[in-house]
Amino acid sequence: MATAPRYWRENPSRYNMYGIKCNSCGKCFFPPRVICPVCHRKSVGKIETIKLKGEGKIFSLSEVHEGLEELSLQRPYVLAMVELDEGPKVTGQVIDCDPCDMKIGTKVRVTMRKLSEEGPSGVIHYGYKFIPVPEKSP
Known part of the structure; x- marks a missing residue:
């Protein structure tokens, strides 16, 4: 089991820029979000996390x-x-x-x-x- 400090240190987004790419409209956003602010509902299930x-x-x-x-x-x-x-x-x-x-x-x-x-x-x-x-x- 990871301790809180270890979990905090090993979280990849602590040291990298992660955003999202909407595979419906092709646009990228930072910070990550659950739904594309352009496509809205059309983006559900079409969002992928990307390392910028x-x-x-x-x-x-x-x-x-x-x-x-x-x-x-x-x-x-x-x-x-x-x-x-x-x-x-x-x-x-x-x-x-x-x-x-x-x-x-x-x-x-x-x-x-x-x-x-x-x-x-x-x-x-x-x-x-x-x-x-x-x-x-x-």
Whole structure:
């Protein structure tokens, strides 16, 4: 029998981006849902869970100078809406970059990072953030 901490650590969606693909209309969505928001009832039984690549382009962005206290050491930081290659748009922080270098169309990929923890010996919360993909030189 798995303990609660082990179950929590070994849950695949803790460290990967899983979405759904509707085999009725072909669209992908994140986060996963039970029924396709486009097809509705037509999608019943036609939904499959997929692992998203986590790659895409910045669709919209904002440079944050005053935000959450937990992120005070990271200010200023970039918050972006990323259009994933599979189609869904996802909001997340763009890290490991100079905010001035980020622009609409910049290619990024997801990375899982520690977001917070509950006290000094509590549960660690992981989540996704985005990092820029270096451009290939010709």
